[in-house]
Amino acid sequence: MIVRELKPKVYSLSAIDWDRKLFDELVPLPEGTSYNAYLVKGSEKTALIDTVHPSMSDDLIKALKGMGLARLDYIVSNHAEADHSGSIPALLAEFPEARVLANVKCRSLLKAALKLPAEALTLIQDEQVISLGDKSLRFMWVPWVHWPDTTITYLQEDRIVFSCDFLGAHLATSDLYASDEARVERAALTYYAEIMMPYRPNVNKHLKRLEGVDIEMIAPSHGPVHARPDFILSLYRRWAGDQTRPQVVIPYLSMYESTAKMVAYLVDRLMGKGLSVQPFNVVDLDSGRFASALVEASTIVFASPTVLDGPHPAMAYAAYLANALRPKTKYAAIIGSYGWGTGMPESLTALLPNLKVAWLDAVNTGGAPRAEDFAALDRLADDIRAVNLGQEVVSAS
Numbered sequence: 001m002i003v004r005e006l007k008p009k010v011y012s013l014s015a016i017d018w019d020r021k022l023f024d025e026l027v028p029l030p031e032g033t034s035y036n037a038y039l040v041k042g043s044e045k046t047a048l049i050d051t052v053h054p055s056m057s058d059d060l061i062k063a064l065k066g067m068g069l070a071r072l073d074y075i076v077s078n079h080a081e082a083d084h085s086g087s088i089p090a091l092l093a094e095f096p097e098a099r100v101l102a103n104v105k106c107r108s109l110l111k112a113a114l115k116l117p118a119e120a121l122t123l124i125q126d127e128q129v130i131s132l133g134d135k136s137l138r139f140m141w142v143p144w145v146h147w148p149d150t151t152i153t154y155l156q157e158d159r160i161v162f163s164c165d166f167l168g169a170h171l172a173t174s175d176l177y178a179s180d181e182a183r184v185e186r187a188a189l190t191y192y193a194e195i196m197m198p199y200r201p202n203v204n205k206h207l208k209r210l211e212g213v214d215i216e217m218i219a220p221s222h223g224p225v226h227a228r229p230d231f232i233l234s235l236y237r238r239w240a241g242d243q244t245r246p247q248v249v250i251p252y253l254s255m256y257e258s259t260a261k262m263v264a265y266l267v268d269r270l271m272g273k274g275l276s277v278q279p280f281n282v283v284d285l286d287s288g289r290f291a292s293a294l295v296e297a298s299t300i301v302f303a304s305p306t307v308l309d310g311p312h313p314a315m316a317y318a319a320y321l322a323n324a325l326r327p328k329t330k331y332a333a334i335i336g337s338y339g340w341g342t343g344m345p346e347s348l349t350a351l352l353p354n355l356k357v358a359w360l361d362a363v364n365t366g367g368a369p370r371a372e373d374f375a376a377l378d379r380l381a382d383d384i385r386a387v388n389l390g391q392e393v394v395s396a397s
């Protein structure tokens with residue numbers, strides 16, 4: 001770990017996890033990640049904002065010792081999840097005088113997870129300001145950007161927002177700042193999709209609150225620092241806003257080529273109508289790419305063969321993810337084929353109660369698709385084009 005200065009007496013201490021392939025045994029990390037802590041040295045007191053993954057505690061302590069840090073007054077815990085709080089016990093062993101500052105929800109989660117002694121924890125309130133001497137930290141609660149406990153810490157004199165997970169990105173990079181914006185945008189999009197999208201109304205509320213804050217820099221706890229705050233804030237405003245784009249996401253799989261033929265036909269028809277289409281074979285689903293595709297898509301078409309009168313289990317998993325991620329998608333349809341049971345569309349729809357969509361007519365055929373099934377897919381393509389152009393749909397029930 002190297003120590004890098006963001007502003008005089010304000011330092012980034014980033015534990016870069018180049019090799020991590022999976023987060024929480026769930027989220028693919030194609031570009032690794034980082035866990036960022038930040039040290040703020042005031043004229044009277046010193047605060048560390050967030051820590052790092054517990055597997056990298058030693059690196060953080062070594063870096064702090066290498067700076068000649070003899071005393072640490074505060075450890076600000078913006079969020080209790082272990083990738084940011086997990087090194088607190090090791091830090092308290094090294095700096096027993098430090099007090100852990102946390103809001104009431106974060107405090108109870110820290111107590112449960114880390115078994116911290118009550119005397120080590122000091123409660124902070126929303127909008128409370130603490131002085132470090134010539135620098136001061138203001139705390140802003142931003143609950144439910146994916147956990148109920150998150151705080152943003154604002155370093156008032158240097159106008160830096162320490163946003164923890166919010167506005168972050170899983171990206172291992174040697175860049176201190178988000179200079180490669182295309183790369184950072186891809187990583188931040190996936191991160192938003194997987195972590196924040198289910199809480200879109202809260203994201204919008206917190207973005208609104210940040211409009212009243214004078215921000216020079218945003219320093220998240222994953223990924224590079226934003227020296228151009230409007231870059232990430234405007235992306236978040238777009239992703240979390242109500243507007244969708246005319247994009248069709250098609251999670252699909254096929255057992256005997258019938259559903260595959262229907263998907264190929266529909267993709268061609270939609271492309272022929274100038275729509276953006278993204279099919280995902282869900283047998284080996286990249287959940288990060290799938291989640292990212294759902295962020296702004298207007299339409300989802302689930303395409304599944306029937307297994308035991310319901311969707312194929314791989315499709316049930318994709319539906320579970322789509323339902324849990326609560327995208328702002330406005331239209332959906334189900335297509336597929338069956339051998340003997342016709343109940344797949346109903347069973348699949350029942351897995352998707354969180355999608356607030358208008359359902360277009362399903363196309364579910366017995367065995368291989370026939371001319372009338374392709375005609376039904378033509379009508380579905382017409383309907384998808386119509387709803388994306390804001391026209392009235394005539395064939396939807």
Ligand code: FEO
Nearest residue numbers: 079081083084165
């Ligand atoms: Fe990066 Fe919610 O922890």
